Amino acid sequence: MDYGGVMNVIVCVKQVAHIYIQSGFDPSTKDIVTDGLVYRVNPYDETAVEEAIRIKEKSGKGEVTVITIGPPRAEETLRWCLAMGADNAVHIVKDGAEKQDPWMTASILADRIKEMEYDLLLFGKKAIDDEMGQVGIFVAELLGLPAVSAVAKLELTDVNKALIQRSLEKGNREEVDCPIPAVFTVEKTLNRPRYPTFPARKAARTKPIQQLRVTRMDESLSDPQMNIVRLAPPKLRPKKILSPDSNLSAAARINFVMTGGMGQKKGGVVGGDPKQLVTGIIDFLKEKKVIGT
Amino acid sequence: MNLNHPAAASYFGLSGYYITWMILMAGLSVFCFIIFKRFKLIRIGKPDPRYTDIGQRVSGLIKDGFLQRRQPRYRMAGILHIIIFWGFIVLGLHSTDLLISGLWPGYAFPFMGGLFGSVYNSVKDLFVLIVLAASMVAIYRRAVIKPHRYQDSHQFEAYLVLCLIIFLMITDMFYEGSRLILEHSTGGFLVAAQLSKITLSGASHDALESVNRFSYWLHILTFFFFLNLLPLSKHFHIITALPNVFFKKINRGALKPPRWGIKDIDQLDAVGIQTYRDFTWKQILDFFTCTECGRCTDNCPANAVDKPLSPKTISMKLRDFGYQNSPLFSNGNIENALILGEVIQDEELWACTTCGACEEECPVFIEYIDKIVDLRRWRVLMESKFPREIEQAYRKMEIYGDIWGMGAALRNDWAKGLNLKTVQADADIDVLYWVGCAGAFDSRSQQVSVSFVKLLQKAGVNFGILGKEENCCGDYARRTGNEYLFEILAKKNIETFHKYDIKKIVATCPHGYNTLKNEYSRLGGKFEVIHATEYIFQLLDENKLSLNKELNKAITYHDPCYLGRHNGIYEIPRKIISLIPGAKMVEPEKNKDKSFCCGAGGGHFWMESSGQRINELRTDQILEKKPEIITTACPYCLIMLEDGIASKEMKGQVLVKDIVEIVSEMI
Numbered sequence: 001m002d003y004g005g006v007m008n009v010i011v012c013v014k015q016v017a018h019i020y021i022q023s024g025f026d027p028s029t030k031d032i033v034t035d036g037l038v039y040r041v042n043p044y045d046e047t048a049v050e051e052a053i054r055i056k057e058k059s060g061k062g063e064v065t066v067i068t069i070g071p072p073r074a075e076e077t078l079r080w081c082l083a084m085g086a087d088n089a090v091h092i093v094k095d096g097a098e099k100q101d102p103w104m105t106a107s108i109l110a111d112r113i114k115e116m117e118y119d120l121l122l123f124g125k126k127a128i129d130d131e132m133g134q135v136g137i138f139v140a141e142l143l144g145l146p147a148v149s150a151v152a153k154l155e156l157t158d159v160n161k162a163l164i165q166r167s168l169e170k171g172n173r174e175e176v177d178c179p180i181p182a183v184f185t186v187e188k189t190l191n192r193p194r195y196p197t198f199p200a201r202k203a204a205r206t207k208p209i210q211q212l213r214v215t216r217m218d219e220s221l222s223d224p225q226m227n228i229v230r231l232a233p234p235k236l237r238p239k240k241i242l243s244p245d246s247n248l249s250a251a252a253r254i255n256f257v258m259t260g261g262m263g264q265k266k267g268g269v270v271g272g273d274p275k276q277l278v279t280g281i282i283d284f285l286k287e288k289k290v291i292g293t
Numbered sequence: 294m295n296l297n298h299p300a301a302a303s304y305f306g307l308s309g310y311y312i313t314w315m316i317l318m319a320g321l322s323v324f325c326f327i328i329f330k331r332f333k334l335i336r337i338g339k340p341d342p343r344y345t346d347i348g349q350r351v352s353g354l355i356k357d358g359f360l361q362r363r364q365p366r367y368r369m370a371g372i373l374h375i376i377i378f379w380g381f382i383v384l385g386l387h388s389t390d391l392l393i394s395g396l397w398p399g400y401a402f403p404f405m406g407g408l409f410g411s412v413y414n415s416v417k418d419l420f421v422l423i424v425l426a427a428s429m430v431a432i433y434r435r436a437v438i439k440p441h442r443y444q445d446s447h448q449f450e451a452y453l454v455l456c457l458i459i460f461l462m463i464t465d466m467f468y469e470g471s472r473l474i475l476e477h478s479t480g481g482f483l484v485a486a487q488l489s490k491i492t493l494s495g496a497s498h499d500a501l502e503s504v505n506r507f508s509y510w511l512h513i514l515t516f517f518f519f520l521n522l523l524p525l526s527k528h529f530h531i532i533t534a535l536p537n538v539f540f541k542k543i544n545r546g547a548l549k550p551p552r553w554g555i556k557d558i559d560q561l562d563a564v565g566i567q568t569y570r571d572f573t574w575k576q577i578l579d580f581f582t583c584t585e586c587g588r589c590t591d592n593c594p595a596n597a598v599d600k601p602l603s604p605k606t607i608s609m610k611l612r613d614f615g616y617q618n619s620p621l622f623s624n625g626n627i628e629n630a631l632i633l634g635e636v637i638q639d640e641e642l643w644a645c646t647t648c649g650a651c652e653e654e655c656p657v658f659i660e661y662i663d664k665i666v667d668l669r670r671w672r673v674l675m676e677s678k679f680p681r682e683i684e685q686a687y688r689k690m691e692i693y694g695d696i697w698g699m700g701a702a703l704r705n706d707w708a709k710g711l712n713l714k715t716v717q718a719d720a721d722i723d724v725l726y727w728v729g730c731a732g733a734f735d736s737r738s739q740q741v742s743v744s745f746v747k748l749l750q751k752a753g754v755n756f757g758i759l760g761k762e763e764n765c766c767g768d769y770a771r772r773t774g775n776e777y778l779f780e781i782l783a784k785k786n787i788e789t790f791h792k793y794d795i796k797k798i799v800a801t802c803p804h805g806y807n808t809l810k811n812e813y814s815r816l817g818g819k820f821e822v823i824h825a826t827e828y829i830f831q832l833l834d835e836n837k838l839s840l841n842k843e844l845n846k847a848i849t850y851h852d853p854c855y856l857g858r859h860n861g862i863y864e865i866p867r868k869i870i871s872l873i874p875g876a877k878m879v880e881p882e883k884n885k886d887k888s889f890c891c892g893a894g895g896g897h898f899w900m901e902s903s904g905q906r907i908n909e910l911r912t913d914q915i916l917e918k919k920p921e922i923i924t925t926a927c928p929y930c931l932i933m934l935e936d937g938i939a940s941k942e943m944k945g946q947v948l949v950k951d952i953v954e955i956v957s958e959m960i
Contacts, residue, residue: 018692018700038700040692195684198564198674198777250908250936253735254899 007062007156009052010118011086012109012136013045015070015077016129031231041077043193044124046084048186050193051154052122053085063087065116069094069108075209083196083204094214103225106138112212114143120162123185125150133185140183147183148176152190156180299509300395313395313513320517327524327621328532331581334619337627338574341553343540350539358538363656366887367588370434373427374656377458380424381531387417388461388516391468395513415482418469422485425462428455442587445606450526451585457519464512467493471505527609530584534657537582540575541658545649546811546859549573549663551670551776557816558780565671565774566664569615569627576667579659580612589651589661594890595644598905602644604651604661610636633668642668643680646907647772647895648854653886662895669774683773686899691778694764696899697734701761707732707739708758711746715760716793722757724828725795727809729802730765731928737935738802738928744957745801745825751960752837756799762789768804771812773896780816783808787818801825801953803855803927804894810860824856825953826866826926833872840959843875849920850952851881851911851934852888853927866926866952873959879918889914893929912937916947923949 017037041049052064065088066081068074078089092108094100113121121143123136133149140147152173153165166174167187178184196204270280285291300309356362361378364371390402404410432455435443443451462485470489472478475498493501523529530537551564553573558564566572589604590596596603614636618627633639645665652660672678689698705715707728714722726749732742749756767782786809790798798820800806810822832838848870856862863885870878883889892907912934915923923938925931928951935949 037702038693040688195677195687197677198558199562201777202559249939250893250898250932251902253932 007055007059007120008065008118009055009062009120009122010065010067010113010116011045011048011052011081011122012139013049013066013068013077013081014042014124014127014129015039015068015074016042016127031228039073039076041080042124042127042129044126044128044186044188046081046124046193047188047190048122048124048184049081049084049086050191051186052120053194054191055120055156056085056087062119065090065118067092067109067112069100069105069214071095078209079201079204079207080196082207082209083201084194085196085200089207089209090212091209092212092214101224101226102132102134103138106135106142108214109135110139110142113139119181121145121181121183123183125185125187136183136185143183145181145183146178147185148178149185150187151184152187154184154186154190298394298398299506301398302506310396310398312510313392316513316517317392317396320520324517324521324524327521330619330621331524331529334569334615334627335574335577335581337570338572338577339552339570341549341573341575343575346543349543350541353541354535354539357541357656357658358535361656363654366654370440370586373431373434376423376427377431380420380427383413383417383420384424384461384465386413387465388512391465391509392513392516395509411482415484418483418485421462421465422488425459425466425485428458428462431455440587442591442605443585444587445603445609446585446587447527447609450528454519454522454526454528457515457522461512461515461519464508464515467504468508468512471501471508475501475505524581527583527585529581530657533578533582534584537578537657537659540578542652542660542663544811545652546807546855547815548666548771548812550815551667558776563671564674564776565669566632566667567671567675568629568632569618571667571671572664576660576664577615579664580608580615582657583608583612583659584657585609586656588654588656589659592650592654592887592889594646594648594650594892594907594910597889598907598910600644600904601638601640603641604659607637607641607661607664608659633671637668639672639678642672643900645895646854646890646892646897648890649858650854650887650890653858666772666774670776671774673774674777679773680900682900683896686769686773686896687775687778690765690767690770690782694782695730695734696765696769697730699734701764704733704763705758705760707734707742708746708760711743713746714757716757716795717760717762719757720793721755723755724797724799725790725793726756726758727766727798727800727802727805727822728758728763729800729805729928731932732801733763735928735932737932741801741928741931741951741953744951744954748829748832748838748953748957748960751957752832754832754837759789759793764789766805766808767812768808769896769899771808772894783813783816783818787813787816790818790820795820797821797823799823799825799828801926801928801951803853803860804929807855807859824860824862824926826856826862826869829953829956830865830869833869838956838960840873840956842959844873844922844955844959845875845877846921847877847879847919848873848922848924848955849879849881849915849918850884851891851915851923851925851930852885853925853930854888854890854894856926857888858886866924869952869956870924873955879920881915881918883914891925891927891930891933893933898929898933906937906940908933908937909940912941916941916943921947922955923947924952924955925949926952 017032017034017039049064049066056062056064064086066078066086067090068077069092071094075091078091082089090112092112121139126133137147137149148164148166150166151164152167155163157163160180161177162180162182163177164175164184166176167189168174270277272280300313302309304312361375364374390405393402394400405413432452434440435448435451466485466489469483469486470493473483473486473490474493493504496504523531551558552561555561583605585605587605590606593602593604611632614630614632615627618630619625642665645662647662649662652662686696690696693700695704716722716725726745728742731738733739764785765782766786767779770782771779798809800809800822803824806822806824809818829838833840850866850870852863867878870876889911890907891911923934925934931949931951938944938947938949
């Protein structure tokens with residue numbers, strides 16, 4: 001589909017520590033112990049990057065810019081996004097371990113973004129480490145833009161309008177339209193992020209990344225709006241984090257690992273000619289006591 | 294009385310000698326032209342250094358080339374082939390002799406007059422009969438017995454060539470037979486000639502002379518027809534097989550690097566095979582050499598469970614594709630014609646378990662795994678087009694450092710309470726135990742790791758583990774074509790090994806063992822790597838361990854591909870079992886280098902499978918010998934076979950154990 005105009009998309013991404021890694025809690029930082037953690041792009045943000053790249057590829061015009069705030073290691077996250085196909089990357093380097101609440105993060109981002117050209121701002125719906133889901137919405141507020149959260153389907157109908165399906169509870173969808181520029185925070189179901197090719201990854205390693213020090217933005221920093229009082233470890237549920245039971249079949253174990261320990265949904269498929277199909281469905285409904293016998 | 298040579302006569306006013314020259318010139322120039330074209334096709338290929346280990350190559354050429362060592366693995370066909378092969382060598386000399394004798398009046402091969410000549414003549418004449426018989430049996434096999442492995446082969450070519458051989462033999466018989474009668478010679482030990490003499494007896498002098506001349510010219514013409522047919526058909530192997538055997542792959546455990554001569558993948562812009570240009574010259578020579586015998590496909594585990602993979606067909610398709618796109622009389626489109634999705638389908642590519650059974654069986658040492666992985670490399674690294682399960686595995690390996698997606702923080706949990714030394718605490722160790730991801734994270738394989746540790750402790754070995762710094766070895770990434778990820782993982786591990794100055798590594802997992810041993814050296818790894826079974830055997834040998842308890846059970850051993858075929862370790866595990874008091878060894882029919890894959894290799898442990906499962910088929914094969922305990926030496930084989938037993942609902946009746954576990958129970 002041709003969107004007509006140039007689409008410049010900015011995606012804000014976060015490097016997260018993986019949640020399954022049980023490294024313990026450090027009371028002094030009120031956070032999990034960082035030693036031995038593994039980091040990755042927040043999967044929701046990765047979906048946002050993928051969507052931005054698809055928009056660019058479809059329109060054939062415009063650029064995708066990714067921004068992150070984080071310590072020097074967060075550069076890996078930007079490199080991954082560049083390998084996926086983002087054109088520019090901005091790294092707002094934050095040294096030190098002090099926590100920063102969503103409002104502070106949003107104000108740093110907004111301060112930077114307001115100087116940039118864009119038609120669309122994409123965020124992940126939430127980060128899988130702290131599950132706040134606020135930054136995108138705050139940025140919209142600070143920039144005076146409309147915001148739509150939990151975007152499960154995004155269609156740019158013309159140059160300045162988007163048709164959106166939001167995912168609600170229990171699989172329900174809400175359809176809204178929204179003028180752009182706007183802020184959208186996306187669901188993981190929006191798309192399936194690509195696995196970057198080798199040439200793209202190689203090229204991404206040497207692409208320039210614009211680095212900004214956090215000090216530059218200190219002036220614009222507002223006070224944190226909330227403070228973390230305590231972080232409590234979950235009650236131990238060993239089954240969920242242990243390796244799969246060796247009594248399961250290999251296939252079941254693979255499935256276990258792949259799905260993060262979720263059991264397979266029960267279900268069946270009826271086959272045959274129309275008559276058999278009908279009987280099959282009726283039998284099923286009877287069995288489930290949906291209809292009387 | 295000496296008979297006039299057929300070439301001495303004149304035909305339609307033309308001297309026979311001129312005719313011989315004409316046939317020779319025409320035959321040779323057409324032949325050279327075709328060979329030149331074929332050679333040009335090989336020249337498109339990328340370099341591949343195959344000139345090392347000359348001693349090993351020469352001995353391989355003698356054993357596997359001239360002595361045809363792999364042929365009798367299929368007994369009947371093998372014997373027939375050996376006969377025809379040696380017949381070719383012996384009779385080729387004779388045909389050349391016949392040809393040259395028609396070039397100049399009175400010319401003969403040196404030595405042919407003396408004792409050597411008469412012995413040679415008797416031998417060659419015997420061979421005429423033997424080859425004749427062998428060719429007829431070969432036709433019978435193809436036409437009547439119809440071995441399954443010839444399905445989809447170029448049958449017409451096979452029959453044509455067998456008929457040509459028979460024709461060459463018969464013309465030779467009649468030429469020699471008529472000569473004997475005309476020369477009034479008794480013929481001595483020329484059995485074939487004697488036989489034809491009987492059929493020719495009573496014929497007039499003129500008729501005999503015609504037979505003599507006719508069979509001579511037919512023989513020469515057939516000879517050249519045959520020669521030119523070779524590079525045009527699957528019988529090119531008559532010319533290329535010996536070179537192909539000579540240039541065989543020496544280090545079978547190591548996959549071919551993405552390009553020979555590069556230090557790491559970053560030096561390349563493109564990785565894998567997209568068009569013919571991306572093959573190495575040896576890979577193209579492989580295509581020329583395929584005889585379509587189908588032994589590879591007959592032993593392919595994926596093919597056995599009706600997956601759309603047939604190594605033979607891959608060679609045939611790629612050869613035919615090569616010939617089609619580099620036609621004899623025009624330039625063709627070979628440089629640009631795409632292979633993936635056109636000639637080779639993705640389903641074929643991803644069905645391979647890299648078990649190596651095809652390569653083990655191929656009488657002419659055609660390589661399949663490297664080609665399949667090279668094709669996978671293009672799909673994965675250049676197009677990002679591959680099964681979804683694999684992508685999940687890649688992400689886990691890269692982010693968490695293990696395919697289970699558990700992460701370094703949990704890697705040491707299996708060793709809790711074992712009082713194990715980690716190199717971080719004390720790097721003064723004699724040997725490093727490489728646990729591997731399965732050994733660290735899979736609950737069944739953890740038991741093997743624990744057994745091995747107890748065993749080492751009992752033997753008083755000063756060993757340690759890398760603990761949280763151990764990372765995925767990269768076998769999975771490499772064999773599914775993600776060379777980029779493999780290099781990231783391997784380099785990280787090599788750095789860790791060198792950081793702690795590791796000299797010797799022992800691994801329980803054959804995949805880690807193979808990768809560390811055979812594939813890390815190219816990236817700068819310098820250390821000795823041995824497998825747990827080798828180490829245990831050494832400890833038993835040095836009396837540091839002794840097997841004291843009795844085990845009065847029927848035990849079988851399943852050869853893991855990466856220990857057996859890829860690294861040649863067949864005997865050591867068997868020797869260990871034989872040292873167990875009371876143990877009765879039963880071998881499955883497919884054992885050692887004929888072992889049948891468990892179905893997990895080449896990335897398949899983490900891939901979806903439909904239809905019949907390879908591990909269930911293998912379990913059936915093993916259960917035929919009614920073992921009470923199935924042993925193996927690989928965490929993946931262990932899981933796959935245990936799963937196979939479970940699917941037969943025989944859990945508890947037949948135990949599946951790693952050899953390491955058995956040994957640790959017996960000490």
